């Protein structure tokens with residue numbers, strides 16, 4: 555995983571994806587990213603907008619879900635989220651240090667080719 559801004563990481567496996575920190579789940583959430591010009595993302599890391607709604611579920615219980623939109627750098631949780639941030643809108647948080655360490659995320663190197 556590579557840190558591409560304070561708020562976003564990318565990964566290449568199993569397919570190219572961009573991820574950000576979800577404070578409700580205290581975890582990273584990823585969405586697929588087309589290599590060239592993905593229409594879902596505006597490529598503005600500080601004023602990020604994704605056209606599609608994010609929706610993640612766990613296990614067999616349909617209420618175990620995290621659903622939100624990211625618009626102009628704010629994350630807007632739907633009220634159906636299973637966590638404490640349901641219905642909350644806030645500035646998309648920076649990826650916190652404990653996540654960077656637990657995933658061993660490296661900053662993008664300016665010297666790489």
Ligand SMILES: [Zn+2]
Nearest residue numbers: 576578579620
């Ligand atoms: Zn979440």
